[in-house]
Amino acid sequence: xxxxxxxxxxxxxxxxxxxxxxxxxxxxxxxxxxxxxxxxxxxxxxxxxxxxxxxxxxxxxxxxxxxxxxxxxxxxxxxxxxxxxxxxxxxxxxxxxxxxxxxxxxxxxxxxxxxxxxxxxxxxxxxxxxxxxxxxxxxxxxxxxxxxxxxxxxxxxxxxxxxxxxxxxxxxxxxxxxxxxxxxxxxxxxxxxxxxxxxxxxxxxxxxxxxxxxxxxxxxxxxxxxxxxxxxxxxxxxxxxxxxxxxxxxxxxxxxxxxxxxxxxxxxxxxxxxxxxxxxxxxxxxxxxxxxxxxxxxxxxxxxxxxxxxxxxxxxxxxx
Numbered sequence: 001x002x003x004x005x006x007x008x009x010x011x012x013x014x015x016x017x018x019x020x021x022x023x024x025x026x027x028x029x030x031x032x033x034x035x036x037x038x039x040x041x042x043x044x045x046x047x048x049x050x051x052x053x054x055x056x057x058x059x060x061x062x063x064x065x066x067x068x069x070x071x072x073x074x075x076x077x078x079x080x081x082x083x084x085x086x087x088x089x090x091x092x093x094x095x096x097x098x099x100x101x102x103x104x105x106x107x108x109x110x111x112x113x114x115x116x117x118x119x120x121x122x123x124x125x126x127x128x129x130x131x132x133x134x135x136x137x138x139x140x141x142x143x144x145x146x147x148x149x150x151x152x153x154x155x156x157x158x159x160x161x162x163x164x165x166x167x168x169x170x171x172x173x174x175x176x177x178x179x180x181x182x183x184x185x186x187x188x189x190x191x192x193x194x195x196x197x198x199x200x201x202x203x204x205x206x207x208x209x210x211x212x213x214x215x216x217x218x219x220x221x222x223x224x225x226x227x228x229x230x231x232x233x234x235x236x237x238x239x240x241x242x243x244x245x246x247x248x249x250x251x252x253x254x255x256x257x258x259x260x261x262x263x264x265x266x267x268x269x270x271x272x273x274x275x276x277x278x279x280x281x282x283x284x285x286x287x288x289x290x291x292x293x294x295x296x297x298x299x300x301x302x303x304x305x306x307x308x309x310x311x312x313x314x315x316x317x318x319x320x
Contacts, residue, residue, distance in 0.1 A: 031060040031265075033251070034082075035091045036075025038068045042204065043091050046118065046249050049281060053272035071095065071158075071319065073105030080111040084254040086261035089115065092250050094160035097301060101308035102158055104319035109305065112252040114298035116266045117290040118273060119282055120246045122203040122226060123164055124217035126210070128191060131198075136219040136238055139198065140172045147175035153196040155184035157320045160245060161200045163308060164221050166315035171241035180320075188215075202247045203229075203286040221245045228286065245304070248290070250297060266293040 033051065037043045044066060051062030067075030072095040079090035090112065099105045125136060133139040143150045152169075154161035157180040169176060179196055181187040184205040191199045192214070207228075209215040217232045223244045225234060235243050251269060253262060270291045272278060282289060292300065311317075 029060055030087065031062045032065055032082075032088045033062060033091055034065050034067055034075045034079045034088065036067050036069075036072040036095075037091075037093075039066050042202075043093055043249055046287075047091050049278060050118070050269065050272045053275050053278055054268055056275075057268070057271055059268050059272075071099060071104055073099055073107075076105055076107055079252075080107045080254060082254045084113075084257040086253065086257055086265060088254060089265065090252050090254075092252055092301075094245075094247055094304075096252075097305040098158060098160055098163070098308050098312075099319075100305050102312050102317065102319045104158070109298075109301060111255050113255055113257050113262055114294060114301060115251040115253055115262055116269050116293040117248055117250040117297045117300065118269065119287045120248045120290050121285075121287050122220045122222045122229065122246055123161060123200060124203060124206065124210075124220045124229065124232060125164070125168075125198060125200050126188075126191070126206050126215045126217050127198050128194075129214050129216050131216065133218065134216075136168075136233075136235075136240065139218060140168075140174055140240070143174035143176050144172070148177065150174075150198065151177040151179055151196040153179045153181055153187040153190055153199045155187050155201070155205075156180050156182065158312070158317050160247065160308075161202070162317065163311050163315075164200045164243075164245060166317065167221075167241060167243045167311060168235075170311075170315060171243075191215075207286045226288070245307070248300075249287075250290075250301075252301075262294070269293075 033047045035044050035047050047064045051064060054062050067078050076090060076096060079088060082088035100108055127133060133142065152165045154165060165178060181190060184201045187199045188201060188205060190196045206215055210217055217229055219235055219238060220229060220232055221235050221243055235241055273289050273291055279289065
């Protein structure tokens with residue numbers, strides 16, 4: 001979840017980028033970004049930041065249309081049915097691919113064209129700073145020695161964060177408990193209150209506590225270490241399991257949107273993301289620009305969906 005600092009940075013943009021109905025958003029001078037998340041959420045704020053910057057760059061007026069609900073399927077299905085003329089885009093994150101993996105929602109990758117991956121952020125496994133485990137190997141050893149002792153948590157069932165926990169549990173065959181919460185924030189509150197012992201979270205939610213020393217990150221599922229967590233190994237480095245996943249925020253368009261339109265939209269998004277003020281706001285919250293576009297982004301979506309389908313099947317994760 002993106003924090004209040006970033007929320008304050010976009011207050012001026014909210015009036016311009018307020019949600020409107022679909023008919024108004026289809027204006028030729030308007031670009032509609034459907035966000036299947038609530039106003040004020042991380043994906044919503046990223047969309048508004050980029051929309052404001054696109055306007056500053058001389059592009060079209062960007063209208064953010066929030067369509068939350070159904071585990072992010074409602075807004076996704078609306079976007080899938082939109083006209084493929086470049087006037088409607090969909091903000092996607094890991095839930096988009098998880099939903100397809102567990103067959104939640106009436107859509108597949110064939111309903112969309114990849115545009116660009118905007119940004120990514122690590123997924124660390126965190127414990128209280130006072131916890132006895134200094135490494136993930138120590139936590140696993142304790143869990144093996146004391147079956148049922150450790151309770152993991154994440155911000156919701158059948159999510160990318162839940163899947164990361166299951167990857168660790170399947171690889172190590174540890175007997176632990178799992179509690180889903182309604183977001184990473186509540187899960188961290190439960191951790192700080194001693195109700196659970198470890199949380200797999202998104203980095204923006206825990207960055208301030210890691211820096212303050214109240215939380216300790218044991219491992220991430222990132223492909224490589226990041227400077228901000230230089231002392232925290234990746235799962236691949238631990239030798240426990242080969243697994244790579246991060247939180248991502250990307251843009252897709254309805255299927256059959258013309259290639260030249262997709263290329264133009266991608267160029268517009270990457271230009272906006274390259275603005276110094278956008279980079280600064282990303283950095284404040286632990287977001288890292290990606291800007292992988294077109295077929296490469298499409299391959300990423302295909303691969304991560306296949307990974308999630310394999311893991312959720314093996315772990316018995318069902319859509320909630």
